[in-house]
Amino acid sequence: MIARGESGAQRALIAASFVSRIGNGLFNAAAVLYFTLVVHLPATQVGAGLTIAGLVGMAAGVPAGNLADRYGPRTVWLCAVAVQAVTMAAFVLIDSWLVFTLLATLDRLGASAAGAAGGALVARSGGDRPAAFRARLRTFVNLGVVIGTLGAGVALQIDTRAAYTTLILANAASFVGAGLIGLLGVPDYRPLPRPAEHRRWSVLADRPFVVFVGLYSLMGLQYQVVSLLLPIWLSAHTDAPRWTVAAVYAISSGVCVLLQSRLGAKVETPRQGGRAFRLAGLLFLVSCPLMALTADVPAWVAPVLAVLAVVIHSVGEVWESSAGFALGFGLAPEHAQGQYQGLFGIGFEAGQALAPIVLTGAVLALGQTGWLLLGVLFAALGLAGPLVASWGERTRAAAREALPATD
Template identity: 80%
Template sequence: MSIIKRGAERQTRGGPESGPQRALITAVFVSRVGNGLFNTAAILYFTFVVHLPATQVGLGLTIAGLSGLAAGIPAGNLADRYGPRTVWLTSLALQAVTMAAFVLIDSWLAFTVVATLDRLAATGGGAAGGALVARVGGEHPAAFRARLRTFVNLGVVVGTLGAAVAIQLDTRAAYTALILANAASFAFAGLIAFLGVPNYRPLPRPEEHRQWSVLTDRPYVSFVALYSAMGLQYQTVSLLLPIWLAAHTDAPRWTVAAVYAVNSGVCVLLQSRLGSRVETPRQGGRAFRLAGLLFLVSCPLMALTADVPAWVAPILAILAVCIHSIGEVWESSGGYTLAYTLAPDHAQGQYQGLFGIGFDAGQALAPVILTGAVLALGHPGWLLLGLFFATIGAAGPPIATWAERTRPTPPTPEAATDDPAPVGQGS
């Protein structure tokens, strides 16, 4: 292995040694601290300060979430055509404006319009950000994305702790400060990226490239559907388990906070370490299968918290969440690897746009599925959920093999060309 290649691998696996990687990690961390500040207290602000009924808030967020899906592929195409940094910075600027506008709303219609614009910007930013990760991450974008997720989780935790202060104060001024701090975090993140991340030139596109060609890539579409379905596991911990603990067990209320902390802690500690082991499509497929098996163990354990004494329930819940969180790390690592390695370099924005749409759609449906089906069935529902995850995971290896088989043959080293040099960082 050449010295240059070993250096590139250390840069991606061993730590964020390059300037662009450090800058992108810092920018994302700052924006996620803002997200943690806002998301934790958002529902309280809209219901107690703006005085919107919770049902109206839920309807507005649903409309916004579904409308936001429309931005994924178009924004990805813009990133492929004009460069991912330009589109990502634009989305951050739009989110700074829409977030600040929340302090001015006084009606459901205004709330829904602002929330919709915010989600359109966020979805577009996700597509462009995914393409930017592919360029900044170099030869190992999935490993870099896994390490980036560590700082995403850490940023949300820091922001959540800050939001607790505002929630305790419970005043309009405190909630307004959170919203404006989140708006400022987008602006600050954009400034960091503008100064520290190169403005990568778009890659040459082959003649057969089409703006919607990702939709004809059946293996990739199948993978996105698989990842969307497996994405139910995120809200298994964040939504389903807290409701179960509160309504069906005698566990002390602090157990809910404990499972959040454990979930975030395990992901922060293991995401980079395990994610660096998943680099090829076949490894991504096997990671999916392993994740499904771990979820098959964790889901029934969560259900059993209703059948044990109050002092045992927190221990069992934390054990289940530890197992589930390890599965989450494998699931996300496999997903990132497949998302990047199966996408053509010149169309990363378009492909990451579809990847984000699939994930967001799954998350939008998760509350209905988890609360409407699993909770309604009780213990059998938890077992069926675990079996569902195991089945989805088992489909990972064959889909990965199919997708890998249908990728174009890479060029020989003699025919390969170097990545166009980035434009100056301030451009």
């Protein structure tokens, strides 16, 4: 499974990400059930606690990225992963909403910091073919989540406190394992020299990058189309068999795992990222109306149509994530990758936080019209991709020309 030309640092980052994502898959599939059925917290309290944790957690992204740029990304990443391991293990001791919210908030702070510092590590380890490395990394991330989710199914079937506790501790152990792999296999990269005009919040003055973060956060609504919106739609508005929901999720995961490396390796530069972003939007413009049409066909046709729509949508997801890598890393200065990845992570998490409200509150409320409007939104966002990529490349070329000449 090791690609030719991969460095030791790249292999270590892939392995660490794979291990931690297995743990994430184990935990995420059963977390809400544990908090409601085992800890006996009301669902409304769980939702409120997770919302608070998510909002507070986003605040760590840029500061942690700054620390990674200043002191080295590996040190900050290891500290963040350690925080996640401790807080996750402490979830088994929850006995009140306050403790739950505090631990969930610490976990989200650690996750945001790990994302920013980890992004800087990925940038420093990219080598001669950074797009191929990032695509392969995402392939193993997806595969790890799938394996973890399948493993969680066993515990869900057992449905005991001990089973849920095992999942939580396994996730905590996955952070420990990922940290050890990173400690032993990833170099302790030294900070890169920073220009005199660099500031802690320089990223906020980079208008092309900020605009792209906004576009990507909105386009990120698509991640919850298959996991949230489509299952509700199939259950409430179609006569499709119940197994269709599980089938389309499995197919979506499979398509992403199979195609991420093949397609993602072709998206190297910001310009290529802009084109990939546009293509993703056009594919979503096709997939969303197809999903809406499942309500108008016989029961035996609905699963076939849903599968076709999900395959198209998943190919769009591969192009969209590849565009995110190419633009997110390609527009960021090398000396400030941590800061830029921190803002990128904040934007993505904000979009994911809004997704349930937008998808269930607006799209479902409008029915098939909502699906069509969602597809149009994605296409419009995608069309802006090449324009933002060109804008970003122009501003960076101008900045390079403005630098004083050196002997």
